[in-house]
Amino acid sequence: MPKKSPQSASARPSAYTPAPDRRFNPGDRVRVKNTYPPGHRRTPWYIRGKPGIIERVCGAFPNPEELAYGFSGEPKRVLYRVRFVMRDVWPDYQGAAHDLIEVEIFEHWLDPA
Amino acid sequence: MSHDHRHPPAHGRDHEAGLPSEHEILSRAMQELLEEKGVITAEQVRRRMEQFDEDFPYRGARVIAHAWADPEFRKRLLADGKAACAEFGIDLEADRLIAVENTAEVHNVVVCTLCSCYPRALLGMPPTWYKSENYRKRVVRDPRGVLKEFGTVLPDQVTVRVHDSNADMRYVVVPMRPRGTEGWSEERLAGLLTRDALVGVTIPGTNQ
Numbered sequence: 222m223p224k225k226s227p228q229s230a231s232a233r234p235s236a237y238t239p240a241p242d243r244r245f246n247p248g249d250r251v252r253v254k255n256t257y258p259p260g261h262r263r264t265p266w267y268i269r270g271k272p273g274i275i276e277r278v279c280g281a282f283p284n285p286e287e288l289a290y291g292f293s294g295e296p297k298r299v300l301y302r303v304r305f306v307m308r309d310v311w312p313d314y315q316g317a318a319h320d321l322i323e324v325e326i327f328e329h330w331l332d333p334a
Numbered sequence: 335m336s337h338d339h340r341h342p343p344a345h346g347r348d349h350e351a352g353l354p355s356e357h358e359i360l361s362r363a364m365q366e367l368l369e370e371k372g373v374i375t376a377e378q379v380r381r382r383m384e385q386f387d388e389d390f391p392y393r394g395a396r397v398i399a400h401a402w403a404d405p406e407f408r409k410r411l412l413a414d415g416k417a418a419c420a421e422f423g424i425d426l427e428a429d430r431l432i433a434v435e436n437t438a439e440v441h442n443v444v445v446c447t448l449c450s451c452y453p454r455a456l457l458g459m460p461p462t463w464y465k466s467e468n469y470r471k472r473v474v475r476d477p478r479g480v481l482k483e484f485g486t487v488l489p490d491q492v493t494v495r496v497h498d499s500n501a502d503m504r505y506v507v508v509p510m511r512p513r514g515t516e517g518w519s520e521e522r523l524a525g526l527l528t529r530d531a532l533v534g535v536t537i538p539g540t541n542q
Contacts, residue, residue: 236416236430236503263501265447267474279430280503300502302432308493316478320494325501 240299244328247293249275251303253326261289262332267321269287272334273305276323284327296304339352347528348520375536391458394506395527399520401433402511408435415506418455424511426455426504435508436503438532441492444526445473457529464533474498484535507534514540 245251255270263285280304283294307320314320341355354362368374387511397419401408403510411418415431431453434442446452452460463469473480488494497505509531515523531534 236414236432247455258453261447265498265500267447269500279503281502285501302503307496315476316494317490320477320496322474322496322498324498325503328500 237278238282238297240278240281243278243281243299245275245278245299245301245331245333247275247277249332251275251301251331253303253327254330254332261286264326265324267310268303268305268326269322271310273303273309273324274303276302278302279325281282282327301326301328301331303331357468358500359490372508386454386458390455390525391529393419394457394529394532395404395453395524396451396520397422397424397456398475398506398508398527398532399523401508402515402523403520410506411508414484420463424456429453429455429504430502431456431506432497432503433506433508434495436537438510438512439489439491439493440495440507441481442495443477443538444497444499444505444507445470447471447474448500451499451501451504452508457532481489481535484530488535506532509534512538 250272251274253264253269255268257266274290279300281297282300284296284298285294289292302323303326304321304323307314307316307322308317308318310322335434335461365374365376365379369376369389394401397411400422401411409420410421411433412435415433416426416429418433419431420424434444436442439471445464450465450470451459452464454460469480474496477496478488481494509527511523512526515526526538528536531538
């Protein structure tokens with residue numbers, strides 16, 4: 222198969238956006254804030270207050286909590302993929318102890334743990 | 335391509351039972367205004383719906399079949415789904431894609447608990463069950479029970495990894511390539527890859 226012509230990383234459409242000023246890195250232990258402010262939030266209720274581990278950095282994205290009300294969403298917020306053990310999320314979880322759930326959480330919803 | 339089959343009307347109502355919903359009226363009014371102002375044409379809208387019906391639903395199977403056939407492409411797909419799709423000639427537009435691979439140890443399944451986020455430019459429109467409250471509420475709480483209802487029973491030693499597609503990323507599952515498919519063409523492999531397998535609720539096999 223012919224090799225693709227070399228492209229600079231920035232020229233390729235990427236799933237990820239840069240987030241150089243982030244607070245967490247993959248492997249870091251975190252806890253989702255256990256808070257219930259009104260408004261449009263992308264942090265599901267079931268995951269609030271739960272401990273997890275950063276699985277990957279998704280990048281910096283316009284803040285959906287601002288976008289929802291017609292604002293620009295700036296400054297962008299860093300979005301993470303956070304991994305949780307099912308039994309930490311659901312104390313009565315019936316499946317295997319090693320089962321996992323991963324959720325996208327914005328940085329301002331996370332505390333170090 | 336043969337074009338003798340019927341398309342639904344541009345507004346997607348293939349039955350005329352009852353009055354249009356409030357959302358449908360809003361959508362029509364919006365489209366008419368945008369047409370009037372010259373922002374879009376009815377032809378563009380029709381063309382877009384045709385893509386959703388006839389092109390997008392088959393993209394995912396072709397990408398994953400290619401990943402099965404080409405280990406280097408598979409690596410690139412897992413590293414950055416959108417870039418790999420672009421290289422394969424598929425523009426995912428606004429969708430940012432994370433591809434997650436099933437192995438002998440891990441089985442992945444995708445949900446959006448907040449609404450119905452789905453990689454539409456890769457898989458077409460989400461199925462009704464994906465949007466149902468039943469699926470969205472239960473698959474994050476009892477994934478093994480939900481998978482069993484789809485006929486997918488996983489041994490305890492396999493880790494179930496549920497992905498809540500709740501913000502800006504979209505997900506596609508790379509299933510395990512079934513045994514006995516060595517030497518198959520990508521087109522034939524793609525025939526094994528149903529939408530449900532790419533969401534992770536079923537496991538592709540050769541005896542379907």
